[in-house]
Amino acid sequence: MERIGATTPDDELVRSLRAGHQDALGILYDRYGNLVFTVANRILNRTHEAEDLTQEVFLIFWKKENFQPERAALGTYLSVLTRSRALNKLRSRSTQQRSVERLQQATYNQFSHPCPLEQATLQEQRQLVQQAITQLPNSQQQVLTMNYLEGFSHSEIAQQLNMPLGTVKTNVRQGLRRLRQTLGEAVG
Template sequence: MQAKNIISDQELQAKLIAGEESAFAALYDRYSQMITAYIKRFVNSSDLADDLTQEVFIKVWQCKSKLDEVKSIKAYLLIMARNHTLNSLKKAMRFDVAMAEVIGSFVEQRNETEEELLSKEYLNFLNKALSELPYRTREIFRLCRQEGKSYDEVAFAMGISRNAVKNHMVSSMKILSASVKKDLGISLSILLTLFLKS
């Protein structure tokens, strides 16, 4: 442990400016835990803090030629960590806000004609996908998802066990999910929400 600290921060900085990878490794060993702990105060997630720490050190390496202007490498790392973390959080928030606005706008602006066309397209796709399932599986899916019956009610109506109903549903959901994702590029849950909401 002492070997790492024999070289001063100033010497480490000079070697880093010269492009010595061993100096970068030494810097990472010396300060990565401190930077991760600091970032974690902002993001409250160990995995995210680890990722952001890696990104901070990559930026330091990429901008090593500017380090000759830096008086304290430790202070520089902390400032860089704070700025990078805040910028990343702002971007993430902007993305969430933008997505919420797009979805909100889409819901508000849809008219009945578009809604009908979209529903017909999705309904046709769902019916086609369902028609490829075995008859009993298709019937169980229809009763559970389209009529909203419970597994117990379907089991009683069809004279089979609740477990058999569950197995048919798991099978149909897997097949439909793969088909919807492949052909429509959306998740099955989104399709079912659009289809079953009326």
């Protein structure tokens, strides 16, 4: 196997990691560690739990071997995995804090193939998605972020923002639709 380095593509690093080359995990962590930590911290809102979850995600990824590069981009795969696990953790503390309702989005064919934007560099992805989200009206941006990125259910958002539940649902849906339209062919 060729020598791996900071410019080695994800799929090669994954193959290398599975072949027992531990350096590959360090390079993958350098590439995606901050993203995983950011997602975890946004939902859990506790630094030490976000650190634990970041570690958990990378070790699960190493051990389970169910990531298929031809079906998913690693960055989004790790984001989805982190979000899903963070929501589970949130649910486990829900008796003291808050109820987590149907926050685990449906997963039909979730990883069938990476969309064009997922095949771009992380920097390009960030640039395009950040541009697209700033084009949303504040009300849509806020509820979509609270719902998807912070793990609040629609009813929790309604309560926090003192907004009718129906309005929250509509804003989330409209925000998603507009974001998808702005991203256009970049998401397929």
